Amino acid sequence: MTAPIVSRTILRGSLRSHFGMTNHADMTVSDPSASKNAVEEELTLSPKFDRDGLVTAVATDARTGELLMVAHMNADALARTIATGEAHYYSRSRKALWKKGETSGHTQRVIELRVDCDQDAVWMKVEQSGEGACHTGRRSCFYRAAPLGQTGIVRLEFRDAGKAFDPQAVYKT
Amino acid sequence: MTAPIVSRTILRGSLRSHFGMTNHADMTVSDPSASKNAVEEELTLSPKFDRDGLVTAVATDARTGELLMVAHMNADALARTIATGEAHYYSRSRKALWKKGETSGHTQRVIELRVDCDQDAVWMKVEQSGEGACHTGRRSCFYRAAPLGQTGIVRLEFRDAGKAFDPQAVYKT
Numbered sequence: 001m002t003a004p005i006v007s008r009t010i011l012r013g014s015l016r017s018h019f020g021m022t023n024h025a026d027m028t029v030s031d032p033s034a035s036k037n038a039v040e041e042e043l044t045l046s047p048k049f050d051r052d053g054l055v056t057a058v059a060t061d062a063r064t065g066e067l068l069m070v071a072h073m074n075a076d077a078l079a080r081t082i083a084t085g086e087a088h089y090y091s092r093s094r095k096a097l098w099k100k101g102e103t104s105g106h107t108q109r110v111i112e113l114r115v116d117c118d119q120d121a122v123w124m125k126v127e128q129s130g131e132g133a134c135h136t137g138r139r140s141c142f143y144r145a146a147p148l149g150q151t152g153i154v155r156l157e158f159r160d161a162g163k164a165f166d167p168q169a170v171y172k173t
Numbered sequence: 174m175t176a177p178i179v180s181r182t183i184l185r186g187s188l189r190s191h192f193g194m195t196n197h198a199d200m201t202v203s204d205p206s207a208s209k210n211a212v213e214e215e216l217t218l219s220p221k222f223d224r225d226g227l228v229t230a231v232a233t234d235a236r237t238g239e240l241l242m243v244a245h246m247n248a249d250a251l252a253r254t255i256a257t258g259e260a261h262y263y264s265r266s267r268k269a270l271w272k273k274g275e276t277s278g279h280t281q282r283v284i285e286l287r288v289d290c291d292q293d294a295v296w297m298k299v300e301q302s303g304e305g306a307c308h309t310g311r312r313s314c315f316y317r318a319a320p321l322g323q324t325g326i327v328r329l330e331f332r333d334a335g336k337a338f339d340p341q342a343v344y345k346t
Contacts, residue, residue, distance in 0.1 A: 083321075145285055
């Protein structure tokens with residue numbers, strides 16, 4: 001089956017400004033009229049940003065496969081990540097581009113970056129520098145499990161929850 | 174440091190109805206007044222649903238660590254997943270609860286379910302039954318990579334993109 005040609009919109013003018021993009025960050029966006037099959041089978045990155053201009057970004061440890069964190073990227077963060085091989089995110093709370101490790105020194109070198117079928121999520125296999133990815137001091141943000149079979153109020157258990165570093169010292173909080 | 178007590182709201186009445194919840198699906202929700210530290214350190218599941226009532230749900234292969242899919246759960250999908258150990262999601266396009274595999278037979282048995290620091294994302298290690306998780310016929314939804322160092326229009330490459338099953342046969346499309 002041949003994937004149909006997708007017409008695309010290059011982010012320029014107001015859209016470029018909306019996404020805070022610099023000159024190195026040209027990026028196509030999904031054309032709403034593009035067929036589902038085209039988005040799934042084409043080989044041009046055409047992220048499907050949500051109404052806030054974000055895609056979901058998942059980082060796993062390239063060596064162990066452990067899920068380190070789930071965050072978001074805007075077009076600028078995604079373009080910078082692909083251009084530099086260093087993970088950049090968009091902080092929804094601070095409403096700002098955020099290079100991972102800019103405060104903590106715990107940067108993430110991207111080994112591989114993939115996009116999912118409908119291009120609204122990105123998976124990075126990373127080399128995590130420093131002791132951990134989580135601002136709470138753990139290696140991974142996923143340090144609590146919900147044992148299965150529970151109904152009603154769900155009790156969590158700590159898993160791999162030991163502090164890898166002292167967040168107060170690292171983040172100067 | 175002792176985590177402060179968090180006051181919680183149990184989903185009842187209109188909220189229960191909003192989330193389409195049944196009796197087995199009582200679930201606490203994050204109290205916006207709860208301190209950041211409490212949400213991060215407490216051992217009661219208190220998901221931080223977004224304005225659409227959803228959290229991000231990430232499924233990895235329990236055996237290989239491969240990222241299979243990224244989707245969303247509402248309170249009902251999360252409660253059913255925890256209660257039954259079978260992955261349930263919420264389809265934003267169909268606006269409906271969705272038991273993974275209900276059409277394809279490619280169900281996901283949850284081996285472990287974790288929640289992240291701010292409780293707006295869930296990680297499941299799953300045993301994927303059948304040939305794959307992706308509706309396009311691949312094992313994983315992440316079958317395209319963006320080689321690093323690119324600027325401007327980003328070209329993708331297929332990776333592990335062979336069809337594991339025929340989606341037209343499985344989904345009767």
